[in-house]
Amino acid sequence: MPLSIFGYLGIIALIGIIVNDSLVLVSKMNTFLKEGMEFKEAVYQAGVVRFRAIFLTSLTTIAGLAPLMLEKSFQAQFLIPMAVSVSYGITIATVITLIILPVMLMVKNELKRRFHWARH
Structure with missing residues (x-):
């Protein structure tokens, strides 16, 4: 699928x-760090606490774009590259x-x- 201007807008x-x-x-x-938590524990707890918010936001965005990606009408053909680039990009970005x-x-x-000695 060639990347159109809408595909580039999707990437933006x-x-x-x-x-x-x-x-x-x-x-x-x-x-968590400001509350005095150790760095390793703060990273872990942030991932645990925010996993649901990040994952569900990504999942609902992909689910919302799925009908557009599956659309066959002529009018939708211009927007399909944007939906594809955003959907696949969000999938990869969520993992990252x-x-x-x-x-x-x-x-x-x-x-x-x-x-730490190299900073001085």
Whole structure:
């Protein structure tokens, strides 16, 4: 399927959704850190607490776009690339937000802890 201008608009919308999901997770993690929780536990608890919100938001967005992706009418043909790019992008972004982002935060914190002497 060729990518049209609507497909590119879908990608731009997708960037906003990804940033929002990541902010929800990181914001909750920062709240736990301010409460005095250890970093590893704060990352874990943020994932546990915000899993439902992030997952259900992604799932309902994909479910809402599914009828458009399956539409066969001529009028919908222009919007189908946008729906496809957003749906697949959200699927991948949800995995990245819920799995890869916490891992990256843990690795960053561990590197910062081990190489604290290099900052000075």
